[in-house]
Amino acid sequence: MNKCLLLFLILGSWSLLTQPIPTSEAKEDTAHMVLRKTAGTGKTTQEYVVRKGDSIDRIVKQFLKNSAHRYTLIRELNPDLKDLHRIYPGQTILLPVLAEEGKESVAPAPAQNGQVVPYQVKKGDSIIRILKHQLKLQEAEAHKALRIVSQVNPGLKNLSRISIGQTIMLPAISLLTSSPAVQPEQNAEKRRVEIKPILPPDKDMALLKQLLGRSHGNLNQKGSYFLPLPQMGRVTIDCSAIPVVEFDDGSTILLDFGNRIPDSLQRLIKANWKNYSVLKVKPSQDIFLILQEIMNASGSYSMRRGLKPILLERNPQVLINLDWIITTKNPTADRPSFHGILLVSDKTRLLPGQIRQYASQKGFQFTEVVNGEISFPPPADKSPPTLQPKSIDAVDRMDLIFNLLTELGYSPARNQEIRLLDNSSAGFHLSLKPDILLKTESREILMFTKKPPRQFLEVLSKQKKEVLLVNTRLSKKANLSQVLSALSLPDAFDKRYAFYIAERGRKATITVTLSALKIERPNRSPLFLVDCSLDPNLYSLLHKDWNVELVQY
Numbered sequence: 001m002n003k004c005l006l007l008f009l010i011l012g013s014w015s016l017l018t019q020p021i022p023t024s025e026a027k028e029d030t031a032h033m034v035l036r037k038t039a040g041t042g043k044t045t046q047e048y049v050v051r052k053g054d055s056i057d058r059i060v061k062q063f064l065k066n067s068a069h070r071y072t073l074i075r076e077l078n079p080d081l082k083d084l085h086r087i088y089p090g091q092t093i094l095l096p097v098l099a100e101e102g103k104e105s106v107a108p109a110p111a112q113n114g115q116v117v118p119y120q121v122k123k124g125d126s127i128i129r130i131l132k133h134q135l136k137l138q139e140a141e142a143h144k145a146l147r148i149v150s151q152v153n154p155g156l157k158n159l160s161r162i163s164i165g166q167t168i169m170l171p172a173i174s175l176l177t178s179s180p181a182v183q184p185e186q187n188a189e190k191r192r193v194e195i196k197p198i199l200p201p202d203k204d205m206a207l208l209k210q211l212l213g214r215s216h217g218n219l220n221q222k223g224s225y226f227l228p229l230p231q232m233g234r235v236t237i238d239c240s241a242i243p244v245v246e247f248d249d250g251s252t253i254l255l256d257f258g259n260r261i262p263d264s265l266q267r268l269i270k271a272n273w274k275n276y277s278v279l280k281v282k283p284s285q286d287i288f289l290i291l292q293e294i295m296n297a298s299g300s301y302s303m304r305r306g307l308k309p310i311l312l313e314r315n316p317q318v319l320i321n322l323d324w325i326i327t328t329k330n331p332t333a334d335r336p337s338f339h340g341i342l343l344v345s346d347k348t349r350l351l352p353g354q355i356r357q358y359a360s361q362k363g364f365q366f367t368e369v370v371n372g373e374i375s376f377p378p379p380a381d382k383s384p385p386t387l388q389p390k391s392i393d394a395v396d397r398m399d400l401i402f403n404l405l406t407e408l409g410y411s412p413a414r415n416q417e418i419r420l421l422d423n424s425s426a427g428f429h430l431s432l433k434p435d436i437l438l439k440t441e442s443r444e445i446l447m448f449t450k451k452p453p454r455q456f457l458e459v460l461s462k463q464k465k466e467v468l469l470v471n472t473r474l475s476k477k478a479n480l481s482q483v484l485s486a487l488s489l490p491d492a493f494d495k496r497y498a499f500y501i502a503e504r505g506r507k508a509t510i511t512v513t514l515s516a517l518k519i520e521r522p523n524r525s526p527l528f529l530v531d532c533s534l535d536p537n538l539y540s541l542l543h544k545d546w547n548v549e550l551v552q553y
Contacts, residue, residue: 047264050091056084063095070096079271094264118260121166127159134170145171198258199243203372204287210374211291212245214367215301215326215339220244227269227276235269249300254278255290275299288324288341300329309511310340312362315532316514320359321507322366338364342509350375352501352545354386355510358537386536387543391552392529397472398435398449400553401483405438407527407551408489408519413437418446420459432456435470445486476553477531480517489519497528499546512542516550525549 048059056074064070074084077094087093119134127149131142146159152169162168199205209219225237225244237244242260245253254261254269256278266278277297281290295303306322324341344350350368356377359366368375392403398414405412416437421430434446445466452460452467460467468486470479481494496515500508517529527549534542534552542548 046095047092047262048095050087050089050093052089054087054089056087059093059095077268080267092264094268117170118167118258119170121162121164121168123164125162125164127162130168130170198241198283200257200283200285200287200290205243207369207372207374208287208291211341211367212294214365215291215295216248217294217298218246220246227273235265245294247298247300249298250275251298251300252276253294253297255294256280257283292324295326302327302329306340309507310338310364312359312364316512316530316534316538318358318538319508319511319513320355321509340364340366342366342368344368344370344375346370347375349509351509352541353377354537354541354545357386358535358541361535361537385540387540388536389534389539389543389550389552393553397470397476397479398447400476401447401470401479402436404480404483404529404553405436408487408521410438410440413439420456420463430456430459432460447483477517480529480553484517484519493518499542499548512538527551529553 048063050059056071060070060074064073071084073096074093075081077096081087081093119130121130127146128139128142131137131145131149132139135142135145137145148171149168150156150159152171156162156168200208205219205221209221212219220239221243223239225239227235227237237254241258243255243257245255247253252273252275254276259280261278261280269276269278279293279297281293292303295301303324303326306325309319309321310325312318312320320340322340323343326339326341342351347370350370351366356366390407392400392407394400394403402412402414414436415433417431417433418437419429419431432446432452435449436447438445438447443466444464445468446460447468447470449470449472451469457467466486468483470482472479474482477494494515494517496513497518498511498513500511502508514528514530514532519527519529521527525547529551531553534550539550542550
């Protein structure tokens with residue numbers, strides 16, 4: 001990072017303060033970034049690149065020969081330098097700059113309200129050429145402005161010697177018009193150059209702000225942000241140029257889109273404030289990649305691409321494919337552990353409201369983005385009512401079978417006595433009471449939980465009555481399968497069935513898979529018997545949107 005940019009940031013504005021700003025003043029609505037020093041220290045700073053053969057003693061002798069506490073000052077300015085006597089060529093360190101004896105130090109021009117802006121020197125540039133092209137000055141005006149350029153670049157010893165890639169500070173027109181050495185034309189105000197912050201498009205920034213707001217963060221693009229530095233003063237950040245992101249866990253991220261913050265100042269901030277970090281981001285970067293870097297830089301949250309389906313529930317199995325997933329690094333009860341982002345081609349492909357409500361009850365939040373804008377669901381009072389799934393379950397196993405037969409449209413009888421032999425002349429008759437009696441057009445089936453005597457079975461066989469023994473020690477599914485098999489219902493079998501929502505050419509967004517007994521019914525949709533608990537929202541989706549007939553047992 002260039003010396004001049006750092007010097008400007010450090011020396012940009014002197015504030016008549018007697019002590020650093022307290023932490024409670026870390027936010028204030030006003031307007032680039034300036035490091036303000038407290039009054040009375042008499043110190044400014046400069047960057048020094050260690051050369052071959054240098055030692056800390058040699059550097060001190062060269063720059064701080066007559067300074068008291070010079071080693072202490074260097075330690076304060078370089079908190080990440082653990083051992084002053086272990087430096088290496090190419091390393092950059094901060095040194096205090098002292099005014100020369102008998103000379104008055106030149107204070108840089110004020111850098112308030114965006115009056116000074118950085119410019120990176122390009123091939124073929126000269127100071128005069130830069131002033132003419134960047135500030136739209138005439139030849140005479142450009143030459144007169146050299147004094148102010150020298151003021152705002154105190155580390156630039158020779159204005160005629162600048163190098164490609166070097167960063168210099170340029171005064172805005174307001175500084176030039178306030179100086180008696182420069183008398184611009186009367187229409188200079190109309191020609192004022194407005195330096196706009198280097199940021200992504202407004203639409204992308206608006207989307208970023210909304211996504212952060214739904215992920216426990218807040219994006220601040222207005223006013224100023226003050227960051228105290230112990231024994232150093234404070235950093236004032238213009239949020240319109242360097243947006244600030246704050247999370248509910250105390251993490252604060254400075255978004256440096258224009259590469260404005262020097263590495264040395266970045267290290268200084270990190271050394272004094274562990275929960276603060278500087279994120280250097282390219283404005284041309286995809287807004288979701290920017291969001292990913294921000295979330296991963298926070299203390300509590302992380303963001304990744306949705307490469308695999310997310311399991312919302314095991315039984316029935318509910319899977320959702322997402323484009324991005326935000327989770328907490330250490331989930332807690334008071335903070336939702338999951339936020340999924342889904343990129344949708346158009347509004348007709350949005351998730352059904354039932355899925356939103358179902359996921360919300362399980363602690364999952366979804367955000368759907370259509371053409372760069374968040375699609376918000378309708379209010380809860382406008383959502384379609386949910387349906388309760390039908391159940392045939394019963395404590396008594398034969399009651400369960402009775403309920404199934406009724407659901408299938410039969411008319412079974414419970415504990416009804418059947419007379420097998422009637423010999424009134426002999427004074428006796430033979431009767432039997434099955435647990436369930438089922439009569440169809442061509443069949444009569446008697447269902448028992450206990451096996452009748454052999455003599456009864458012989459009589460029933462002669463009368464072409466069928467007997468079905470139900471072993472209640474088996475599972476519910478086994479008993480139901482036994483009954484369905486006895487009824488010779490077509491294609492009644494146990495299998496896993498999947499229902500899904502998918503866009504053309506993409507993986508299924510939602511997949512619901514359940515294990516069920518499927519019963520094919522003439523002239524009607526199939527009936528699925530499931531032994532799992534169904535959420536009303538999930539059942540409503542299956543029943544209304546997919547026309548699936550489900551019954552719990």
